[in-house]
Amino acid sequence: MKPPPFAYECPTEVADAVSLLSTHGADARPLAGGQSLVPLLNFRLARPAILVDLNRIAALGQVTVEDGTLRIGAMARQAAVEADPGVARGWPLLTEAIGHIAHPQIRNRGTIGGSLAHNDPAAELPAVMLALDAEMTAQGPAGVRTIQAEEFFAGTMETALAPDELLTEIRVPALPQGTGWGFQEAARRQGDFALVAVAVLLRPSGSGASGIEARVVVTGTGDGPQRMRGAEAVLTERGTGGDAYEEAGDAAADASEPADDPHAPGWYRRKLVAALTRRACRQAATRMGR
Helix, strand or coil: CCCCCCEEECCCCHHHHHHHHHHHHHHEEEECCCCCHHHHHHCCCCCCCEEEECCCCHHHHCEEEECCEEEEECCCEHHHHHHCHHHHHHCHHHHHHHCCCCCHHHHHHCEHHHHHHHCCCCCHHHHHHHHCCCEEEEEECCEEEEEEHHHHEEECCEECCCCCCEEEEEEECCCCCCCEEEEEEECCCCCCCCCEEEEEEEEECCCCCCCEEEEEEEECCCCCCEECHHHHHHHHHHCCCCCHHHHHHHHHHHHCCCCCECCECHHHHHHHHHHHHHHHHHHHHHHHCC
16 A cells, blocks of 8 residues: 655754644644554545654653653653653553553654554553653744643543644653552454453541542553543542452443444453453552552
């Protein structure tokens, strides 16, 4: 397959890229790692008049920790973030989830920001950023704005970014001491998109009978990542004892409404939600020391 004809620009500054997107509007598409966009072009499911290549904007590829906050440039390669020891120490959930993305060859080219801006409903990174309460920095003609993860992911392959805005950075706050994490995924084959993936964080808390705060996020069952607030409430109220994991899994499954598709029927995905939520909860509690 060959892509449709398009013009090509390769700016070296963020401002120039934003100017190109503003000038051409919906006819322009930014090109990051290309692991999602290039296949869409080749199948002619995307037909931009102009591609704005971001790969020469060095400022977008940085990964730093400042005042306890992880700052990831939108063009940082997934493999680079996965291998970063600072990320592994402070945000191990992110490191673990990246290891489930496709294959090393894909992660060597794929970018963190590209995956988030594409927002495939079965992608791992949107779910993890929602669990980690990340915020996205977007730059457009009107300036820079910050978008919380809960507001950023708008629907299937849709985000809160305007056509003339560029995702430039992701900021992830520090995790409290003693936080436990769990990530579980089921796919048809190693490297495939997830049928279902579940990210769980359990944090120490001074409130509630259990003394923990829970975050449970599921992806693969709808338009994108979804917080399972019923499951979170079970864990916050019940803690990590008794049959709390079973109830949390049931609550997550009850809140899921997956549709049938060629990869799996909805009832099967719902059962996966329950099973993977329980496993991720146990994993997080173990790492929390409970």
